[in-house]
Amino acid sequence: DSGVTQTPKHLITATGQRVTLRCSPRSGDLSVYWYQQSLDQGLQFLIQYYNGEERAKGNILERFSAQQFPDLHSELNLSSLELGDSALYFCASSVAPGYTEAFFGQGTRLTVV
Amino acid sequence: AQSVTQLDSQVPVFEEAPVELRCNYSSSVSVYLFWYVQYPNQGLQLLLKYLSGSTLVKGINGFEAEFNKSQTSFHLRKPSVHISDTAEYFCAVSEPGGADGLTFGKGTHLIIQP
Numbered sequence: 001d002s003g004v005t006q007t008p009k010h011l012i013t014a015t016g017q018r019v020t021l022r023c024s025p026r027s028g029d030l031s032v033y034w035y036q037q038s039l040d041q042g043l044q045f046l047i048q049y050y051n052g053e054e055r056a057k058g059n060i061l062e063r064f065s066a067q068q069f070p071d072l073h074s075e076l077n078l079s080s081l082e083l084g085d086s087a088l089y090f091c092a093s094s095v096a097p098g099y100t101e102a103f104f105g106q107g108t109r110l111t112v113v
Numbered sequence: 114a115q116s117v118t119q120l121d122s123q124v125p126v127f128e129e130a131p132v133e134l135r136c137n138y139s140s141s142v143s144v145y146l147f148w149y150v151q152y153p154n155q156g157l158q159l160l161l162k163y164l165s166g167s168t169l170v171k172g173i174n175g176f177e178a179e180f181n182k183s184q185t186s187f188h189l190r191k192p193s194v195h196i197s198d199t200a201e202y203f204c205a206v207s208e209p210g211g212a213d214g215l216t217f218g219k220g221t222h223l224i225i226q227p
Contacts, residue, residue: 002156033214043203043217056213090156092214102215104149104157 003027006091006105014113018079021108025072025093031055032074033094033102034066038087049074050097081112115140115206119218127226128196134189134221136204146187147205147215148178157203163187164209174198199225 003026013019025032034046036059045058049068060066063081068074078085088109092102120135138144145164149157161172168180178189187204201222205215 002158004156035214042219043215045214045216048214058213092157101147101159101162103159106156 002103002105004091004093004103004105006089006108008108009106010109010111012111012113013081015081015083017081017112018077019081019110021076021078021089021091021110023074023076023091023093023105025074025091026103029093029095029103030072031094031097032068032072033092034060034074034076035090035092036087037090037107041087043090046076048097055097078110083112086110086112115144115208115216117204117206117216117218119202119204119221121221122219123222123224125224125226126194129193131192132190132194132198132223134202134204134223136187136189136218138185138187138204138206140185140206140208142208144206145209146178146180147207148172148176148187148189149203149205149217150174151201151203151220153200160189160202194223194225196225196227198223 005024007022030051033048037043046060048056066076088107090107092104094102116139118137126132147162148160163170163180171177201220203220204218
């Protein structure tokens, strides 16, 4: 158990809909990262938050957004969903940005039908 | 910008045989290097990491990796594999002090044959 909790584990939704994925980092970790894992793109970095502030953006679509709350949990919002958004979404946390190790949650498997 | 190349998408090997999973990276700055393992329907677990110092790094489950700066490689090795090592292995790189998270390779599926 990495200490990073992601909910829900599975999500099935229709095209055009909006969903919210939730992540609770390890106790004491201030930095949260979101990654998308798909068969064609592999593991891609989406966005990072540190202590409530956005710190870096990767290959995140404009239809996607995220935030980190004062209690340090983070949410990834995916809207106007398309079939191609079906993927495994991972959250990871670390003590600080650029820290030497990130701990990953079990992921949320999103299926868009 | 960094990139990671894992040269083999699949590596079949017999149980108790040695294995090497290859990883090459590209970066204009110094890097931290990682190997993660993903078992079926699981998240990613850190196997080992290279930050600085000794180029031979030992990790969990009997794995080790060697950092070779001149060849920009970080190959993962295990002298004797077990059926339970069947999994997807990812090499990753990050920039020390950088904020962009990890850049992952495409992964290598290690298949252990009895």
